[in-house]
Amino acid sequence: xxxxxxxxxxxxxxxxxxxxxxxxxxxxxxxxxxxxxxxxxxxxxxxxxxxxxxxxxxxxxxxxxxxxxxxxxxxxxxxxxxxxxxxxxxxxxxxxxxxxxxxxxxxxxxxxxxxxxxxxxxxxxxxxxxxxxxxxxxxxxxxxxxxxxxxxxxxxxxxxxxxxxxxxxxxxxxxxxxxxxxxxxxxxx
Numbered sequence: 001x002x003x004x005x006x007x008x009x010x011x012x013x014x015x016x017x018x019x020x021x022x023x024x025x026x027x028x029x030x031x032x033x034x035x036x037x038x039x040x041x042x043x044x045x046x047x048x049x050x051x052x053x054x055x056x057x058x059x060x061x062x063x064x065x066x067x068x069x070x071x072x073x074x075x076x077x078x079x080x081x082x083x084x085x086x087x088x089x090x091x092x093x094x095x096x097x098x099x100x101x102x103x104x105x106x107x108x109x110x111x112x113x114x115x116x117x118x119x120x121x122x123x124x125x126x127x128x129x130x131x132x133x134x135x136x137x138x139x140x141x142x143x144x145x146x147x148x149x150x151x152x153x154x155x156x157x158x159x160x161x162x163x164x165x166x167x168x169x170x171x172x173x174x175x176x177x178x179x180x181x182x183x184x185x186x187x188x189x
Contacts, residue, residue, distance in 0.1 A: 002063045002090070005056065006035040009070030009096070010044050010112075013037055017172050018095070021183040022067055031065070038075070043112055046119060049075040050082060062131065065090040069170065073097035073135075074116050080129050081122045091132030093186060094159070096170045099152045102144030123156040133159040136182075138167035 004026050006019055013019075014035035023033045036056045039048045053075060057064065060083065068076040073094035080089070100117055104110050127133075135153045137146055146163070153159040164182060168174050 002031045002065065004031040004033050004065045004067060005053070005076075006033065007053070007066065007068045007072030007075050008035070008038060008041070009068075009072050011042050012069065012072075012171075013041065017176065018069060018170055018179055018183075021179060022186075025183050025186065026067075038072070044071055044075075044116075046075075046078055046115055050078050053079040054082065060087065060089050062088050062090050065092070067093045067095065068097065070096045070098065071116060074099075074121075077121055077126055078119075080126045083129055085125055085128055087129055089130050092130050092134070094133070094135045094153070096137065096141065097135050097153065098143060098145060098149045100145040100148055103142060127158055130157075133157050135159045135161045136164055136167075136170070136186075137161065138170065139163050139165050140168060142169045 006014065006022050008014055008016060008019055014037055019035055023035055027033050034056065036052065038044065039052050057079070066076045066089070068074075074097070076092060076094070083089075101113055104113060133153075135150070137150055139146070150161045150163070153161050167178060167182060170179070170182070
């Protein structure tokens with residue numbers, strides 16, 4: 001059976017509107033959907049989030065897929081780095097994924113984000129393991145760096161990057177109709 005793991009973002013949880021819509025869509029088309037609550041979500045740490053995914057995702061294979069939102073994208077990439085290179089997964093959809101951020105609210109947020117931004121990612125290994133990668137970034141992403149993040153996803157991961165118009169950070173602040181239309185067109189390309 002195809003499995004999909006949906007990883008929420010910083011300060012988020014699996015009960016957010018985006019994640020509920022994702023669960024509904026992929027359950028209807030035959031996926032077993034797992035949306036874990038990530039640890040210490042308001043102060044996410046790489047080691048804790050990757051460790052949690054290692055406990056939740058058992059025996060990943062070509063029928064295993066991932067969807068990440070925001071820092072959840074980073075957590076998935078860093079989890080994939082821990083897999084043996086010969087292992088393959090079906091693919092990833094990254095929503096509001098990033099490698100760099102702007103407009104953080106304060107020094108505390110900058111301190112939390114710093115390791116996620118600065119710790120290198122083994123892009124080549126991720127490309128070998130994940131068969132397909134698609135990235136959705138909004139034209140008015142609250143945390144900026146749209147061109148820079150898009151370029152890294154394309155060049156370093158060979159990802160298909162789709163710029164969605166006016167979706168902000170794909171959060172509950174967006175209209176339900178906009179999020180629903182977005183979810184309908186999502187697919188593993």
